[in-house]
Amino acid sequence: MEAEHRDATAVFEEHRTLLLGVAYRMLGRVADAEDVVQDTWLRWASADRDEVRKPAAFLVRVATRLALDRLRSAQSRRETYVGPWLPEPLPTDVHTAPVPDGADRVLLTESVSVAVLVVMESLSPLERAVFVLREAFGFPHEEIAAVLERSPAAVRQLAARARTHVAERTPRYEVDPVQQRELTQRFLDAASRGDIQGLLDMLAPDVRLVGDGGGKAKAPLRTITSADKVGRFVAAIAQQGVADLEFTFTELNGAVGLVGLLGGKPAAVLLLDVAGGRIQSVYLLANPDKVAHLPSR
Known part of the structure; x- marks a missing residue:
């Protein structure tokens, strides 16, 4: 037995x-x-x-x-x-996950x-x-x-x-991990400085930002579209609390992403779709129920 x-x-x-x-x-x-x-x-x-x-x-x-x-x-x-x-x-x-x-x-x-x-x-x-x-x-x-x-x-x-x-x-984006990581870092740096022009230089004209707070954390209730609106929104929220977060790169859903840690525990996730050297989509996940399973530090 x-x-x-x-x-x-x-x-x-x-x-x-x-x-x-x-x-x-x-x-x-x-x-x-x-x-x-x-x-x-x-x-x-x-x-x-x-x-x-x-x-x-x-x-x-x-x-x-x-x-x-x-x-x-x-x-x-x-x-x-x-x-x-x-x-x-x-x-x-x-790179290591088995392919059926x-x-x-x-x-x-x-x-x-x-x-x-x-x-x-x-x-x-x-x-x-x-x-x-x-x-x-x-x-x-x-x-x-x-x-x-x-x-x-x-x-x-x-x-x-x-x-x-x-x-x-579904938009077809060619994922270049090196370019994606570089743009993600530049995006974070510009946002933390409140550098709207720096953000606009990275955003595609029709970029969209999708935020998920689930009613439990601050996030836009509708998708934000256009470089100007996304850039200003990101700069504004970054100035409100990004300094309290410690960001770490990790691979999420097959792409380079950022996990924001607050007191060593995951509090937010940022993922970018990148194509042609520009950011096409921004995914901001802040619902605590959806990030709690990520590794803490």
Whole structure:
């Protein structure tokens, strides 16, 4: 019995990263994704594993269905969310994270970006599940059909609709980590000095700033658009409290980001979309519930 338990644990741990990746992309919350993985383990531990020919398929099916249940209830709660909604930042290491068979490294990284996760919020739960399994992880339509208990033809339609929706609404930025880190540092320096002109020199004319305070921290209740408005807003809030924060670079959602620490604990996250040497989007996350899981110092 102990040997059987060890075997079951080993098989599950082999697929844990995959399950967490699927659940996080579907839900946009780290804690919810981890809960899905834990519930999947409970189902796996109590299953008749002699009847399971493909453990990976079984585990992904269970995790996806559990995530779908959570996603449906979460979407109704987000209708009353205060201000714009952003996903919880996920610490990542795109250089060492394993790539599942059939998955593409670029697509895998893009599918965890804040921009794509925000767009996926407007998909139906089934479309989101298909998009994640097909586009991010490369599962065949037939396997996805078995997971969702739909026909392969229906899954192909869902996949095409979701892919088109995401492609039309997600800007395509070439991520240069060196340039992104440099611009992020310059952005922080200019903001802390209240240097509006310095900020304007870095911002694209149609730049947008999305802030998420969740009604629990100060953040704009609507997306701010245009270089002038974003520059002045950033300079103003930086003068109000940035001096109290200690910023540290870290990789979040496959990109370079800044975590602002207050008393050694995470208080805010800043992520920038960069293209053509200019900042295209600014994501400012201040909801304490969404940054508490990040490493403290």
